[in-house]
Amino acid sequence: MSQKPYSSQDIETAKSKFNRDHVYDTDGNDFFSRFSPAYIVSNENLKREVMLTQNAKNVLTVAGSGDQALYYKMAGAKNVDTFDISFCAHALQDIKTTAIGKLKHTEYFVLLENLYLTGNAPKIPIMSKILPLLPKDTLDFLSDMRDCYIFRRGINPLYLPWLRFRPTRNEYKKMRLCVPPYFNFIWSNVLDLHTQLYDKYDVINLSNIFSYMEQEEKVQTIESLGPYLNIGGHIVLCDVFHNPVPELENFRVHKRLMHLSWYKEIMTLQKIK
Numbered sequence: 066m067s068q069k070p071y072s073s074q075d076i077e078t079a080k081s082k083f084n085r086d087h088v089y090d091t092d093g094n095d096f097f098s099r100f101s102p103a104y105i106v107s108n109e110n111l112k113r114e115v116m117l118t119q120n121a122k123n124v125l126t127v128a129g130s131g132d133q134a135l136y137y138k139m140a141g142a143k144n145v146d147t148f149d150i151s152f153c154a155h156a157l158q159d160i161k162t163t164a165i166g167k168l169k170h171t172e173y174f175v176l177l178e179n180l181y182l183t184g185n186a187p188k189i190p191i192m193s194k195i196l197p198l199l200p201k202d203t204l205d206f207l208s209d210m211r212d213c214y215i216f217r218r219g220i221n222p223l224y225l226p227w228l229r230f231r232p233t234r235n236e237y238k239k240m241r242l243c244v245p246p247y248f249n250f251i252w253s254n255v256l257d258l259h260t261q262l263y264d265k266y267d268v269i270n271l272s273n274i275f276s277y278m279e280q281e282e283k284v285q286t287i288e289s290l291g292p293y294l295n296i297g298g299h300i301v302l303c304d305v306f307h308n309p310v311p312e313l314e315n316f317r318v319h320k321r322l323m324h325l326s327w328y329k330e331i332m333t334l335q336k337i338k
């Protein structure tokens with residue numbers, strides 16, 4: 066029998082961080098932690114983000130909302146691996162890849178809206194179409210965390226300005242053809258990620274993670290991941306508030322500004338080799 070990747074004590078601790086209404090209610094060091102809720106949809110313009118490195122074949126990306134990996138696949142990446150500090154991101158990613166294979170375009174967004182609004186994913190009616198296909202670790206996790214709002218972060222999928230950024234019907238069809246049943250997931254803090262890598266990548270996407278880290282940790286992270294880039298590879302940083310690493314002056318930096326709802330987003334692309 067396969068072991069769960071966490072203990073019952075882990076689950077008890079994780080659940081204690083959800084308040085009486087089962088909503089995640091913590092900040093400071095726990096804001097992003099091993100079981101912090103996942104962003105139901107990305108707040109980034111991923112169509113544009115993936116085009117910045119359009120020939121990338123082997124990609125490592127933060128799992129986040131799960132959308133990053135989907136867009137890299139759609140842009141032609143052969144292999145996409147994912148990582149995240151939170152196991153909720155892994156569960157959401159599995160739900161999305163499974164749902165894309167099974168649900169119609171409109172049903173997919175009904176599912177996302179419901180995942181955002183409820184704390185009990187297996188009880189959402191439309192989930193009955195995909196539950197039998199979910200990997201066991203994700204099914205176990207949904208059951209262990211029942212009643213907690215583990216997918217309630219970020220923008221509500223019905224938020225109007227976001228609708229412009231969601232996959233069109235044609236993009237959804239394309240996703241169906243290229244998205245695998247699940248993405249390889251590394252459960253890790255980005256600071257320790259290098260200790261779990263064996264491959265080299267054309268792109269390592271650390272989107273929005275640096276907004277919440279100390280300067281020293283940012284430099285340490287970039288240095289530790291450098292050896293896992295192919296020659297000419299890129300680390301992609303994106304920050305909704307400011308330039309994530311102004312002190313890394315040795316790197317070539319392209320800044321791009323755009324507006325996504327009220328966010329001012331700065332994209333920095335750094336050539337490491």
Ligand SMILES: C[S@@+](CC[C@H](N)C(=O)[O-])C[C@H]1O[C@@H](n2cnc3c(N)ncnc32)[C@H](O)[C@@H]1O
Pocket residue numbers: 097098101103104106107108109127128129130131148149150151154253254255256272273274277
């Ligand atoms: C910072 S959030 C922002 C949401 C993002 N803009 C998106 O589109 O999904 C992205 C993801 O980074 C993860 N994360 C935050 N700090 C991390 C860390 N130190 N190591 C690994 N993942 C981290 C969070 O769990 C979350 O899933």
